[in-house]
Amino acid sequence: MIASAPDALRQDLTGPAATLVDQCAALPVDETRHTDPVEATKAALAAIATRVKALTAEINQADRRLRPAVARTAPHLHALHGVGPDVAGQLLTTAGDNPDRLRSEAALAHLCSAAPIPASSGRTNRHRLNRGGDRAANNALHTIALTRMRHDPRTRAYVTKRTTQGLSKKETIRCLKRYIVREIHSPSHRPEPNWPD
Known part of the structure; x- marks a missing residue:
C-alpha cells in the first residue's frame, strides 16, 4: 500500500519495516474526509499497522509461553x-x-x-x-x-x-x-x- 500511496504520503513513510509500522500506526486520520484518497490510504495503513502490532504482541507472548515448555519437555x-x-x-x-x-x-x-x-x-x-x-x-x-x-x-x-x-x-x-x-x-x-x- 505504501508503494501505491499518493506521493505526499509516500515521501513521509521511509525506513525499515519496524519503523514503518510505527509510523503508519501513528498516522492521524480525519474521519470526515474518508473519500479523499490520501485520508483513505492513511486510514487503511493505520488499520493494517495496528493489526501488525497486535499480531506481533500475540506472537511474542506465545513464544514466551512456548520456550520454557519446550526446554522443560525436550x-x-x-x-x-x-x-x-x-x-x-x-x-x-x-x-x-x-x-x-x-x-x-x-x-x-x-x-x-x-x-x-x-x-x-x-x-x-x-x-x-x-x-x-x-x-x-x-x-x-x-x-x-x-x-x-x-x-x-x-x-x-x-x-x-x-x-x-x-x-x-x-x-x-x-x-x-x-x-x-x-x-x-x-x-x-x-x-x-x-x-x-
Missing part, C-alpha cells in the same frame, strides 16, 4: 544447533500426534518426509525427498538445515564437500535433513522424557 532437542522454540514445538507436536510411528530413526525420517526415496534411472543414481508424511515437520527440518548452512562452520564445510562431489543444493539439503533426523533420534541426545508436573 531439553536435548532445544539444545541442538538451529532449533528454536517454534521448530522444537513443531517436532514435538508431530511426535505427539504419531507416537506409534517413532519405532526407529528410519520411521521418524518417514514421518518427517525426510527419508530418501530412490529416483534412479539408467546410469543416474540419485534420491529424492519423500512427499508423504508431515509436511510441517519437514519444514521444521528445512529451517534447521538452512540455519546451520548459514551459521554452523561444520555444516558449511559439509555443504562445500558435497557440492564438490557434484550434489545439487536440493540433494545436499536432503542429506542434511536425514542427518538432523538421526541427531534428533539418537539415544545419546534422547534422555528419558521430563514431563511437566
Whole structure:
C-alpha cells in the first residue's frame, strides 16, 4: 500500500519495516474526509499497522509461553544447533500426534518426509525427498538445515564437500535433513522424557 500511496504520503513513510509500522500506526486520520484518497490510504495503513502490532504482541507472548515448555519437555532437542522454540514445538507436536510411528530413526525420517526415496534411472543414481508424511515437520527440518548452512562452520564445510562431489543444493539439503533426523533420534541426545508436573 505504501508503494501505491499518493506521493505526499509516500515521501513521509521511509525506513525499515519496524519503523514503518510505527509510523503508519501513528498516522492521524480525519474521519470526515474518508473519500479523499490520501485520508483513505492513511486510514487503511493505520488499520493494517495496528493489526501488525497486535499480531506481533500475540506472537511474542506465545513464544514466551512456548520456550520454557519446550526446554522443560525436550531439553536435548532445544539444545541442538538451529532449533528454536517454534521448530522444537513443531517436532514435538508431530511426535505427539504419531507416537506409534517413532519405532526407529528410519520411521521418524518417514514421518518427517525426510527419508530418501530412490529416483534412479539408467546410469543416474540419485534420491529424492519423500512427499508423504508431515509436511510441517519437514519444514521444521528445512529451517534447521538452512540455519546451520548459514551459521554452523561444520555444516558449511559439509555443504562445500558435497557440492564438490557434484550434489545439487536440493540433494545436499536432503542429506542434511536425514542427518538432523538421526541427531534428533539418537539415544545419546534422547534422555528419558521430563514431563511437566
